[in-house]
Amino acid sequence: MLIALLPGDGIGPEVIAQTRRVLEALSIDSLDFEEALVGGAAYKATGHPLPPETLDLAKRADAILFGAVGDPDCDALERHLRPEQAILGLRKELGLFANLRPAKLFPELADASALRPEVASQIDMVIVRELNGDVYFGEKGMRTTADGKREGYDIMSYNEDEVRRIARVGFETAMARGKKLCSVDKANVLETSQLWRDVVIETAKEYPDVALSHMYVDNAAMQLVRNPGQFDVIVTGNLFGDILSDQASMCAGSIGMLPSASLDNAKKGLYEPIHGSAPDIAGQGKANPLATILSAAMMLRYSLDHAQEASRVEAAVARALAAGARSPDLGGSMSTQQMGEAVLEAL
Ligand code: NAD
Numbered sequence: 557m558l559i560a561l562l563p564g565d566g567i568g569p570e571v572i573a574q575t576r577r578v579l580e581a582l583s584i585d586s587l588d589f590e591e592a593l594v595g596g597a598a599y600k601a602t603g604h605p606l607p608p609e610t611l612d613l614a615k616r617a618d619a620i621l622f623g624a625v626g627d628p629d630c631d632a633l634e635r636h637l638r639p640e641q642a643i644l645g646l647r648k649e650l651g652l653f654a655n656l657r658p659a660k661l662f663p664e665l666a667d668a669s670a671l672r673p674e675v676a677s678q679i680d681m682v683i684v685r686e687l688n689g690d691v692y693f694g695e696k697g698m699r700t701t702a703d704g705k706r707e708g709y710d711i712m713s714y715n716e717d718e719v720r721r722i723a724r725v726g727f728e729t730a731m732a733r734g735k736k737l738c739s740v741d742k743a744n745v746l747e748t749s750q751l752w753r754d755v756v757i758e759t760a761k762e763y764p765d766v767a768l769s770h771m772y773v774d775n776a777a778m779q780l781v782r783n784p785g786q787f788d789v790i791v792t793g794n795l796f797g798d799i800l801s802d803q804a805s806m807c808a809g810s811i812g813m814l815p816s817a818s819l820d821n822a823k824k825g826l827y828e829p830i831h832g833s834a835p836d837i838a839g840q841g842k843a844n845p846l847a848t849i850l851s852a853a854m855m856l857r858y859s860l861d862h863a864q865e866a867s868r869v870e871a872a873v874a875r876a877l878a879a880g881a882r883s884p885d886l887g888g889s890m891s892t893q894q895m896g897e898a899v900l901e902a903l
């Protein structure tokens with residue numbers, strides 16, 4: 557099995573290095589790694605954030621382990637050359653439309669959460685975020701209005717097939733958990749969301765055992781901090797899912813703790829922490845690698861048929877935390893490498 561390692565920018569290479577050590581320590585037969593440049597690092601070396609060789613490796617690989625992209629040096633580039641285009645391009649080119657972002661509080665981290673411990677301890681949910689559509693991929697541009705003003709625009713749209721396939725992932729995810737699905741939209745204002753809601757309701761007929769509810773995104777943002785324990789599975793669009801998952805991460809202790817899987821309809825997947833390249837702490841050994849290590853566990857489970865090893869990695873993370881492993885984001889002072897070593901030791 558071939559794993560494409562795409563470390564990227566900022567703290568990406570730091571968290572990927574620790575994750576690779578954990579994967580290698582599992583001694584799984586026939587696990588090969590091949591690394592390629594992506595994001596700002598790829599732009600600086602080749603002039604393109606997603607070079608053809610990198611896309612080719614991603615296509616050939618059984619799974620992709622991705623660090624993060626984003627580099628302040630590149631913020632002034634034309635949009636198609638910016639590092640972020642690499643992750644958007646991979647998601648689109650590989651048809652990775654279903655993004656699973658589980659948010660769960662490890663009991664040891666109750667004090668790290670931005671919420672009161674008794675509220676935080678309830679969080680155990682999955683955000684199912686659509687990843688190939690929405691305002692991210694609609695027509696966008698800058699133009700000049702008739703009266704000479706600059707105007708930016710980004711078209712938001714979903715068609716019913718796109719909504720139905722992600723709704724099914726939401727229902728299936730709920731079926732495998734607590735059988736509660738909350739669809740988050742802005743149907744009171746957006747036509748895109750009205751279609752979303754209609755199609756989710758139609759799809760619910762295929763899943764009579766799932767309790768479906770609907771919530772406007774502004775209320776959902778509030779409910780996430782008021783009482784995150786009410787959610788089992790949330791299904792939502794690309795933009796709302798992006799925002800709500802960062803928020804959920806702080807309910808669960810830190811943005812450095814949340815993993816993700818981006819899946820197609822088969823077994824191919826890209827696995828990455830939900831956080832970015834964190835330029836403010838890059839190169840200082842301060843990044844928490846656990847979100848990436850937990851993403852590798854998702855990779856073992858969903859793409860590599862190694863559910864047992866996935867559970868071993870997750871248990872090792874829990875044991876490392878129980879033994880006191882804390883990076884700065886969790887209120888401690890351990891380095892990225894020491895956090896990786898704590899997981900290795902627990903393994
Ligand atoms: P960010 O997630 O990189 O950082 C936000 C804050 O969280 C920062 O203070 C950072 O230090 C902290 N943080 C993030 N990950 C951490 C970790 N593992 N351990 C400890 N602290 C951590 O978001 P941002 O600052 O808005 O964006 C920085 C760059 O990353 C931008 O270029 C952005 O486009 C990019 N980005 C990329 C991805 C991705 O590659 N999938 C995701 C989000 C942001």
Ligand code: IPM
Pocket residue numbers: 640643644798830832
């Ligand atoms: C994420 C990031 C990306 C997104 C950016 C970097 C394109 O924020 O993976 O959550 O918005 O999807």
Ligand code: MN
Pocket residue numbers: 798799802830
């Ligand atoms: Mn994001």
